[in-house]
Amino acid sequence: MPRRQNLNGWWFVAxxxxxxxxxxxxxxxxxxLLSFFEWDGGWVEGHWPRFIGLxxxxxxxxxxxxxxxxxxxLIFALATVPITTLTAFLLAVAVNARWFVGRTVxxxxxxxxxxxxxxxxxFIWRWVLEPTDVGLLNHTLGGLVxxxxxxxxxxxxxxxxPDWVGNxxxxxxxxxxxxxxxxxxxxxxxxxxxxxxVPRSHYDAAAVDGAGPWQAIWRxxxxxxxxxxxxxxxxxxxxxxxxxxxxxxxxxRIQQDYTDVINLFLYREFTRNRLGFAAAxxxxxxxxxxLVTLAQMLWLRRRGEATA
Amino acid sequence: MSRRDTPHWFPRLLVxxxxxxxAFTMLVPFGWMVLTSLKTRSGAIAVPLRWFPEGWPWQWxxxxxLEAWKVAELGRxxxxxxxxxxxxxxxxxxxxxxxxxxFCKLRFAGKRVTFALLMATMMLPYQVYFIFAYVLxxxxxxxxxxQALIVxxxxxxxxxxxxxxxxxxxxxxxxxxxxxDGMTDFELFWYIVLPAVRPAVAALxxxxxxxxxxxxxxxxxVIDTSDHVTLPLAVQALATxxxxxxxxxxxxxxxxxxxPILVVFLIFQRRFVEGITLTGVKG
Numbered sequence: 001m002p003r004r005q006n007l008n009g010w011w012f013v014a015x016x017x018x019x020x021x022x023x024x025x026x027x028x029x030x031x032x033l034l035s036f037f038e039w040d041g042g043w044v045e046g047h048w049p050r051f052i053g054l055x056x057x058x059x060x061x062x063x064x065x066x067x068x069x070x071x072x073x074l075i076f077a078l079a080t081v082p083i084t085t086l087t088a089f090l091l092a093v094a095v096n097a098r099w100f101v102g103r104t105v106x107x108x109x110x111x112x113x114x115x116x117x118x119x120x121x122x123f124i125w126r127w128v129l130e131p132t133d134v135g136l137l138n139h140t141l142g143g144l145v146x147x148x149x150x151x152x153x154x155x156x157x158x159x160x161x162p163d164w165v166g167n168x169x170x171x172x173x174x175x176x177x178x179x180x181x182x183x184x185x186x187x188x189x190x191x192x193x194x195x196x197x198v199p200r201s202h203y204d205a206a207a208v209d210g211a212g213p214w215q216a217i218w219r220x221x222x223x224x225x226x227x228x229x230x231x232x233x234x235x236x237x238x239x240x241x242x243x244x245x246x247x248x249x250x251x252x253r254i255q256q257d258y259t260d261v262i263n264l265f266l267y268r269e270f271t272r273n274r275l276g277f278a279a280a281x282x283x284x285x286x287x288x289x290x291l292v293t294l295a296q297m298l299w300l301r302r303r304g305e306a307t308a
Numbered sequence: 309m310s311r312r313d314t315p316h317w318f319p320r321l322l323v324x325x326x327x328x329x330x331a332f333t334m335l336v337p338f339g340w341m342v343l344t345s346l347k348t349r350s351g352a353i354a355v356p357l358r359w360f361p362e363g364w365p366w367q368w369x370x371x372x373x374l375e376a377w378k379v380a381e382l383g384r385x386x387x388x389x390x391x392x393x394x395x396x397x398x399x400x401x402x403x404x405x406x407x408x409x410x411f412c413k414l415r416f417a418g419k420r421v422t423f424a425l426l427m428a429t430m431m432l433p434y435q436v437y438f439i440f441a442y443v444l445x446x447x448x449x450x451x452x453x454x455q456a457l458i459v460x461x462x463x464x465x466x467x468x469x470x471x472x473x474x475x476x477x478x479x480x481x482x483x484x485x486x487x488x489d490g491m492t493d494f495e496l497f498w499y500i501v502l503p504a505v506r507p508a509v510a511a512l513x514x515x516x517x518x519x520x521x522x523x524x525x526x527x528x529x530v531i532d533t534s535d536h537v538t539l540p541l542a543v544q545a546l547a548t549x550x551x552x553x554x555x556x557x558x559x560x561x562x563x564x565x566x567x568p569i570l571v572v573f574l575i576f577q578r579r580f581v582e583g584i585t586l587t588g589v590k591g
Contacts, residue, residue, distance in 0.1 A: 009416030016463030
C-alpha cells in the first residue's frame with residue numbers, strides 16, 4: 001500500500017463527518033457547558049452567557065413542574081416499551097405461523113401509523129378522544145356498556161367518561177395507549193425478521209419432547225429471538241425517554257402535572273429563551289438515558305444468561 | 309413436516325379473530341378521519357353520532373378539502389415539504405452511501421476511532437444538542453430558510469451505519485479485482501459497490517424521505533415566519549387557529565398530509581419492510 005492510500009478514504013467521509021460534527025457533536029459539548037450558564041441566546045453587550053455553576057440544576061430540582069415531568073416520562077417509557085414489545089412478539093408469532101391467513105395484510109395495517117405524520121396522529125386521536133358523546137371512543141364505550149347492561153336486563157346507563165387528555169391520570173394512560181398503537185408495527189416487522197432466523201429443527205425437537213404450541217413459543221421462540229427483544233427494549237427505552245411530539249400534538253404545550261414530560265418542559269423553557277436552563281434539562285435527559293440504558297443492559301444480560 | 313404442529317381449528321380461529329380485531333382497531337381512527345372530513349361542521353358533532361356523512365357520496369362535503377387546502381395555504385407548504393424532503397433524500401443518500409462505503413471497504417488513518425465516535429453520537433438525545441444547533445443557525449443566518457431545514461440533515465450517523473452494514477456483503481475480491489484494473493476508489497464505489505447495494509440505498513432513501521416529510525420538531529424550532537413552513541407545521545397551526553372547532557376541516561387537512569406518505573409506503577412497502585429488517589441486524 002502506498003502511503004497516499006492511507007488518507008484517501010477521508011475524501012469520502014470528510015463532509016458527512018463535518019455535518020455531524022457541527023450539528024450534533026459540537027452542540028452536545030456546547031449544550032453540556034451551556035447548562036452551567038445563564039443565557040438568553042443574545043450575542044451583544046448585556047446578553048453574554050453568565051456562568052452560574054450548578055444554579056440551573058438546583059432550580060430544576062426545586063421546580064414544582066420538574067418531578068411530575070420526570071415521573072411521567074419514566075412511567076411513559078416503562079409502560080409503553082414492555083407492552084409494545086410483548087404484544088408485538090405475540091402478534092408476530094401468530095402472524096408468522098404457516099396456517100395464518102393474510103400475513104401481509106396484517107403487517108401492512110399494523111405498520112400504517114408508523115409512517116403517518118405525528119401531526120395527523122394528534123388530530124385523529126384528539127378527535128376520537130373528544131369528550132362528551134361526540135368522541136368516537138366515548139360513543140363506543142357507551143354502546144358497549146349499554147349493550148352489556150341490556151343483556152343483564154338493566155336500564156340505560158349514562159356514564160360520564162373521563163376527559164382522556166385532560167389533567168387526570170387517564171391522560172398519561174391515553175398517551176401510553178396511543179404510543180403503543182403507533183409503535184406496534186415497527187416491532188412486529190422486526191420480530192417477523194427475527195423469527196425467520198429461529199431454526200425449524202428446534203421446534204421439531206420440542207414437538208418430539210411433547211411440547212404444545214404454547215410451550216414451544218416460550219421455550220423455543222422467545223429465547224430464539226432474545227437478541228431482537230434486547231434491541232427493541234433498549235432502543236425503545238431511549239426513544240421513550242425522549243417523548244415529546246406525541247404530547248405536544250395531543251395535549252398542547254401547556255403544563256399539566258399528569259401529562260407533562262421532561263422534553264415538553266424543556267421546550268417551554270427554550271421558547272422562553274432560557275437556553276442555559278433548557279440545556280441543563282437536556283443534560284438531565286442525557287444522564288437519565290445513560291443510566292436507564294446501563295441498568296437495562298446489566299439486567300438483560302443476566303436474564304439472557306438465565307434463558308440461554 | 310407433519311400436522312403435529314398445526315393446532316386444532318378452534319385456537320387457530322381464535323388467533324385469527326384476535327389479530328384481525330386488533331388490526332381493525334388500528335384502522336378505525338384512519339377511517340374515522342376520512343369519514344369526518346366529509347361531514348358538515350354540525351354533522352360531525354351531532355349526537356347520536358353517525359358513522360357516515362349525510363346523503364349520498366356525491367352530496368358529501370368534498371369542499372372541506374378545498375377549504376383546508378386554502379386556509380392552511382397547503383399548496384405553498386406542499387412545495388416546501390417536497391423541496392426539503394427530496395433534497396435531504398438525494399443529498400444525504402449520496403453522502404451516507406459514500407461514507408458507509410469508505411468506513412467499510414477503505415483503509416485510512418483514524419478510521420476505527422472515527423467510526424466509534426460516530427456511532428456514539430447516535431445514542432445522544434436530540435434535546436442535548438438541538439439548543440446549540442439552533443444557536444449556530446442563528447449565527448450563520450439560517451433561521452427561516454431552506455438551509456436550516458436541509459443542511460443539518462445532509463448526513464446522518466444512522467444512514468452511514470446502515471450503508472456500512474449493506475456494503476459488508478460486497479466481496480473484497482471484487483474490489484481487489486477492480487483495483488488491479490486501475491480503478492480509483494470512487495470508481496470502485498460507482499461501478500461495483502453501488503449496483504450491489506441498490507436495495508439498501510432504496511430502503512434508506514425511503515426512510516430519509518419519510519423522516520424529511522414528517523419531521524416536526526426541528527422545523528418547529530428554526531422556522532419562525534410562514535415562508536418556509538413545512539406541511540406538518542402548517543397543519544398543526546389549524547389546531548389552534550380559527551378552525552379549532554371545525555373537525556371536518558381539520559380531518560381533511562390531516563387526510564391531505566397522510567395520503568402522499570401512505571401512497572409512498574404502499575408502493576414501496578416491500579423495500580421498506582426489507583429495509584427495516586436490515587436495520588435489525590444490529591440487534
